[in-house]
Amino acid sequence: MKFGVIVFPGSNCDADCHHAIHTVTGQEVRYVWHEETDIDDLDCVVLPGGFSYGDYLRCGAVARFSPVMGEIVRHAAKGKFAIGICNGFQVLTESGLLPGALYRNDHLKFVCKPQHLRVERTGIPFTHFYSRGQVVEFPIAHGEGRFYADPDTVAQLEDNGQVVFRYCAPDGQVTPEANPNGSLNNIAGICNEEGNVLGLMPHPERRCERLLGGTDGKKLFKGLVESMLVHAISLGRR
Amino acid sequence: MLYHVKIEITLKPTVMDAQGTTMEKALHKMGHADVQNVRIGKFVTMEVEAKCTSCARSAAEAMCKELLANPIIEQFEVHVVEAETECVA
Numbered sequence: 580m581k582f583g584v585i586v587f588p589g590s591n592c593d594a595d596c597h598h599a600i601h602t603v604t605g606q607e608v609r610y611v612w613h614e615e616t617d618i619d620d621l622d623c624v625v626l627p628g629g630f631s632y633g634d635y636l637r638c639g640a641v642a643r644f645s646p647v648m649g650e651i652v653r654h655a656a657k658g659k660f661a662i663g664i665c666n667g668f669q670v671l672t673e674s675g676l677l678p679g680a681l682y683r684n685d686h687l688k689f690v691c692k693p694q695h696l697r698v699e700r701t702g703i704p705f706t707h708f709y710s711r712g713q714v715v716e717f718p719i720a721h722g723e724g725r726f727y728a729d730p731d732t733v734a735q736l737e738d739n740g741q742v743v744f745r746y747c748a749p750d751g752q753v754t755p756e757a758n759p760n761g762s763l764n765n766i767a768g769i770c771n772e773e774g775n776v777l778g779l780m781p782h783p784e785r786r787c788e789r790l791l792g793g794t795d796g797k798k799l800f801k802g803l804v805e806s807m808l809v810h811a812i813s814l815g816r817r
Numbered sequence: 818m819l820y821h822v823k824i825e826i827t828l829k830p831t832v833m834d835a836q837g838t839t840m841e842k843a844l845h846k847m848g849h850a851d852v853q854n855v856r857i858g859k860f861v862t863m864e865v866e867a868k869c870t871s872c873a874r875s876a877a878e879a880m881c882k883e884l885l886a887n888p889i890i891e892q893f894e895v896h897v898v899e900a901e902t903e904c905v906a
Binding site for chain 1: 828831832833835836839859884885887889890
């Protein structure tokens, strides 16, 4: 399986993602400069965290117009995978690949800390190695991560099972106190209806090694690779 | 014709404005007890070459819908003023 880490001017978690995918997970990966328009060789693109285009106007608003974004829309339409982490999630919502918007945290502070999350959705490749209701810990680091969508869209996300991760307490309880930014329904990560595009504010790539506090995030990348392998084997048997 | 275009972008009334709420509390602490419903937004100015006022307005509105505002959380208001030209008399 081949990954591509998109690099926008101002991305700063690109090397972390590359390390998590290549060194930790053992997968082939290359950097993709935002001006590239040929990503046919990739099975999964990762839009990393950072401050693309200095977060000018709104987070992710300008990155949406990068030449590579048109290719990412086509890549996703083919059923290939895309993961947007933190600023990458903001770029995915701005580009319309995921619904909703992310804006200023309710307390106005940049929040940087380990955060417990409850896995809400299984049955998609991203959560292959997690179980429903499992509590994991990924770091969060953002000032504008408050998820918002209109009531109909939120109801649709909930009904379709598109909420993948929810901010929670260490025991898995979803409470207002466990919500670090005021996101509606404690939403930390969502996927599209097809389940091949994932966006989340927390950073799984920063929880891939014991030395860095745990390996909960590694399961996300490993699970994606494993489920693709299973899928390929099952296709081969037909 | 050159038009001055001013655009106000604010969060929709249904979207909680944390900056506005915080500034409102600060103003109350300063003694401005009669202040309420403080909202903070963005202000964009530009000059647009267009055939008429409504053409300039349409162009600015298209820019808002495509880039300057996020319709999920924001609303915008466009003000168009004809640019003053230098007197050649």
